[in-house]
Amino acid sequence: MVKYVLLALSLTLTACQHKPETSLYQRLGGESGVEHIVDGILYGIEHDQSIVHHFADTDIPRFRRLLIEQFCELSGGPCKYSGVSMQESHTGFQITQAHFDALVNHLITAMQQQKVSVEAQNELLAILAPMYKDVVYR
Amino acid sequence: MKKVLAALGFLLVSPYLMAGSKVIATGGATTIEGNSGGGIVPWATINGYSSSDEWSVNSFAGRVGVDDFTLDSLGVGASFNNQWELSFARQKFALDTIGGELRQDVLGVKYKVAGELLYTGLPQISIGAQFKKNRDFALPSAVGAGDDSGYEVYVAATKVFFDAIAGRNLLLNATIRSTDAHQTGLLGFGGEGVSRKLMFESSAVLLLNYNLALGTEFKQKPNQLGFADEQHWRDLFAAWFINKNASVVLGYVDLGDIAGLSDQTGFYLSLEGTW
Numbered sequence: 001m002v003k004y005v006l007l008a009l010s011l012t013l014t015a016c017q018h019k020p021e022t023s024l025y026q027r028l029g030g031e032s033g034v035e036h037i038v039d040g041i042l043y044g045i046e047h048d049q050s051i052v053h054h055f056a057d058t059d060i061p062r063f064r065r066l067l068i069e070q071f072c073e074l075s076g077g078p079c080k081y082s083g084v085s086m087q088e089s090h091t092g093f094q095i096t097q098a099h100f101d102a103l104v105n106h107l108i109t110a111m112q113q114q115k116v117s118v119e120a121q122n123e124l125l126a127i128l129a130p131m132y133k134d135v136v137y138r
Numbered sequence: 139m140k141k142v143l144a145a146l147g148f149l150l151v152s153p154y155l156m157a158g159s160k161v162i163a164t165g166g167a168t169t170i171e172g173n174s175g176g177g178i179v180p181w182a183t184i185n186g187y188s189s190s191d192e193w194s195v196n197s198f199a200g201r202v203g204v205d206d207f208t209l210d211s212l213g214v215g216a217s218f219n220n221q222w223e224l225s226f227a228r229q230k231f232a233l234d235t236i237g238g239e240l241r242q243d244v245l246g247v248k249y250k251v252a253g254e255l256l257y258t259g260l261p262q263i264s265i266g267a268q269f270k271k272n273r274d275f276a277l278p279s280a281v282g283a284g285d286d287s288g289y290e291v292y293v294a295a296t297k298v299f300f301d302a303i304a305g306r307n308l309l310l311n312a313t314i315r316s317t318d319a320h321q322t323g324l325l326g327f328g329g330e331g332v333s334r335k336l337m338f339e340s341s342a343v344l345l346l347n348y349n350l351a352l353g354t355e356f357k358q359k360p361n362q363l364g365f366a367d368e369q370h371w372r373d374l375f376a377a378w379f380i381n382k383n384a385s386v387v388l389g390y391v392d393l394g395d396i397a398g399l400s401d402q403t404g405f406y407l408s409l410e411g412t413w
């Protein structure tokens with residue numbers, strides 16, 4: 001019984017699976033979509049007492065521009081990230097797992113607000129999650 | 139107006155703040171034995187939403203209702219640093235057609251040794267121990283169990299694969315448990331000719347979105363008590379993580395033969411609160 005339901009479930013799901021023609025960048029909403037997502041993250045950071053202190057000396061407009069560039073490039077958009085490596089930019093801030101989790105929550109909230117599809121959200125998370133090792137406890 | 143909005147916003151985010159930083163659903167559900175996992179299989183996940191340097195508490199109530207038996211579990215747990223988990227569960231297994239009941243307490247501890255569920259290529263790996271004590275031992279003793287208490291140790295590896303099936307995230311878990319329990323300990327431990335065995339358990343869960351998940355589990359059982367066959371357990375479940383404070387799991391379970399009564403299938407329902 002369990003086996004058949006599972007089989008049916010996986011067949012239905014894989015049957016629906018087609019690689020969309022459009023790039024992740026487009027499915028995130030293109031230029032304005034990525035900008036809104038990044039602004040959503042900035043809003044989340046600004047209102048989060050647990051992590052806002054990390055950004056006390058940060059040049060926010062520059063940080064915003066670099067995050068937009070980075071998300072745009074990683075999602076297959078027409079941009080080139082001009083900032084420094086993740087390891088370099090996050091060393092010395094004592095960023096913990098809780099801080100990282102908090103930022104992921106702000107990213108998810110921002111994508112939900114932008115009505116990004118679950119598939120596109122997961123695709124972006126899949127790209128960003130492995131950066132964990134370059135960002136925390138450095 | 140701004141003040142009203144701010145107040146409203148605060149009300150909306152305040153329970154969320156109390157619940158810790160981890161991403162929703164990453165604390166898993168709570169098993170019938172009180173630890174973080176699916177319904178019957180403990181995972182490497184740490185219960186609740188405490189991330190680094192945070193702590194959280196949780197409590198749950200679950201019921202498994204199969205043809206001739208009803209298992210009620212109630213428990214509480216605490217976790218710290220997304221690393222330590224302590225849990226206590228009290229189980230009552232009612233023998234609806236045979237008559238009587240078997241009660242058992244389960245004290246559990248789990249420690250995350252490596253990996254991060256979401257963020258590392260290496261799966262999250264945890265080790266755990268459970269101390270179980272029967273509160274009714276007449277029947278287990280009569281059917282051949284040697285001991286009214288026992289311990290189990292397990293290693294679990296769990297990982298979430300983002301964007302795995304049709305754009306959805308997939309959680310896979312494998313657990314190896316060392317045990318000498320009969321029917322998870324409800325029918326006692328050890329006895330003549332009974333040895334400690336390594337059992338394999340697994341779970342696969344598809345996260346449809348942040349709040350809804352569909353899963354299935356398999357739990358190998360040792361079958362060492364002569365008087366009646368014990369079979370592997372299976373289940374299918376749907377979990378609804380309403381928010382970081384509440385979740386509901388509804389499932390279909392197949393527990394095989396129990397105490398000579400065959401084909402025990404039925405439902406599973408569990409409610410959990412996390413703070």
Ligand code: HEM
Pocket residue numbers: 039042043045046052055056060064
């Ligand atoms: C104590 C620290 C901070 C204070 C007092 C502060 C204050 C402000 C104020 C007064 C504004 C203008 C409000 C408005 O236009 O409605 C603003 C805008 C903004 N802030 Fe902050 N801010 C702080 C920290 C941050 C941090 C840490 C971030 C992001 C990481 C951030 C990101 C932004 C962004 C993106 C805007 C919008 C800018 C724009 O519209 O071009 N701020 N902030």
Ligand code: HEM
Pocket residue numbers: 051054055057058059063066067070082083084085089090093095099100101103128129131132135
């Ligand atoms: C996958 C996750 C993350 C990504 C993709 C990311 C991306 C970036 C980028 C592109 C920059 C600009 C680099 C540059 O200045 O050249 C930056 C800077 C920064 N990030 Fe992150 N970040 C992540 C996680 C975090 C977390 C969890 C925190 C802490 C809560 C954090 C705190 C900072 C700070 C404080 C800066 C500014 C450094 C400075 O002012 O020089 N980041 N990040």
